[in-house]
Amino acid sequence: MPPDDRTIPPITRRTLLQSSAAAVVGASQIAAPRAAAGDPSKHANIVIDCHGHLHHHGQPDWERRDRDLIEVADRLGIDRLCCSMLTPRRPADPEGFRRCNAWVAEAMSRHPDRVLGYCYVNPGHQAEALDEIRRCVEGRGFMGVKLYNEHRCTDPVVFPIVELAIELRVPILHHAGHMHFVPPEQPLISDGGHLADLARRYPEAMLICAHVCGGGDWEWTIKALRHAPNVMLDLSGSVIDDGVVELAAEVLGVDRLLFGCDMSMTAGIGRIRAARLDDEAKARILGTNMLALLKRRAS
Template structure:
C-alpha cells in the first residue's frame, strides 16, 4: 500500500496562478488551459501504485485557489482513493476556526494545511494559533511547508526551527512539515527528533534527490517520522518513486515510509 501525504487535484485557478510561474520554468510543464479531469489524477496514482492521496485545498490572502468544497467534490468522485486536507484564511481567526470544524465534522477531512510563504509570516505568527487550537480540539494534524519555496516568495518563513516553538506550545498537535525542509534538512530532523508529534514528508522531491541525512534518519531513529509525498501534479508519483530501491531502506522501513506512518498520523 502507498499513501501520498501531499498532493492536490488542481483547479484551473490553481494551475494558472502567476505565483507558480517559476515552478513551470523548472518543470518545463506548460500552463494548462482546461480543467484537469479527476480521471487523470487517478490514472497518475495508478501508474505510481499509489492507493490513496491526501489532496489539499489552497487558501491564500484574497485568493482561494482550491476551495474546501471543491476538494470535497473531488473526494466524492473517488472516496476510496482521495482524502481531504482543508485550508483556511488565517487573517479571519474565528471564521478559520468555524471552517476547520466544518472541514472535519461535515466534509470528513483528515488534516488542515496552511503555508507560511503564502502569508509571508512564520508559523509562530499569532494568526496561526487559533488554527493549532482547533486542530488539537478536533484531533487532526496540522500540515505545512518547511524549507525554501519554489515560487518567488520569501523562504525564511519556512525554517523548520519555527516548528520547535509551535510544538512546545502545542505538544498534543501532530505537525507534518512537507518538502523535507531543504536547505535546512538537518534542522527539520532535529525538530522531528525532539518532538514526539512532529513529522516530515518528502513532497516536491524524488527519491533520487532526498538528502543523505534524511535517508540516514529514515533508516535509523526516524523510521516512524517520515512520510512519502509527491506534491502532485508538480511531480508524478511514478517519477517520485522510481529510484526508491536505491535507498536500501529495508522492507520494514519502506512500508512505514510509504504507508504505515501516514495511516497512523492521519488516522486513515
C-alpha cells in the first residue's frame, strides 16, 4: 500500500540541504571538521569541491551570492572550495582575467581556510596569461589554472600554459563537454578526447576534465579518458543521471575521480551519496584525491 502523503513532511530547501549533508557524512564516515588554514594534508577526512566559482564584482549582489556559497558549503559539510572567476563576456582580454583573479585573491584573504584559487586566463593572450599564472601561483598562493573555451585544449597556443603548469606543479581544470552538435556559443569547446590527446603530449601534466555531468554525452567522455591516466575526472554538473559515478569508477578507477559541484551543490553531494561504492571509495572522491594533487605543489 502506498504511504499516506499526509505522513510525509514537506521538503524545503533547508531540509534538503541538511539531509544531504547528514547523509554524506554518514555514508562516508566523515565528521567534516572545518579545515584550518595551513597544510590541508593534516585533515584526512577533508571534503574538497574541486570546481567552484565566485561571482563577478560587476554583479550588484556578488557579496550576498558569495556569502550564500560559503553558507551552503557549511551546511553540506564541504571544507574547501577550489574557485575561479570568469569574465562575463568571452573571449577574455588580459584586463578582464587579471581583474577576476585579483578578486579571487581577495576572497582567499577573506576566507583563508575555505577558498582556494584557480587562475583563469585566456591562452590567446599568451605572454599576459603566462605572466598572470606565475604571479597568481607564486605570489598569491593559487592552487591551479582554469581554462575555458576560448581555445580548444589541443591548440598549440595552449601548450606553453601546460608547460608552465607542469613547472609550477599545479593542475589545470579545463572546461569540457562532448556534444553531438557544436554549440554555437562554444565552437571551440574541448571534450574528453581532446584532453586525452593533450595528456599524451604532456604525461607530466595534471589535467582535470571539467563537469562530466554538465551536459553532453558523459558515457562517451568517461570512455574517452580510459587511456589517459594523468587526466582526472570532475564529477560536477547539474545532470542527475543514474550510474555516472559507478561507470567512472569502473572504467577509470576511483583514484581518478574528483568530487565537484560547479555551483550545483545538492546535485554534487547527492550523486556521491547515491553512488554504489564503499565508504573508502567515497572518501577518496570527496577529498583524498584532490589532496594528492595539492600536495604535488607543496613537494
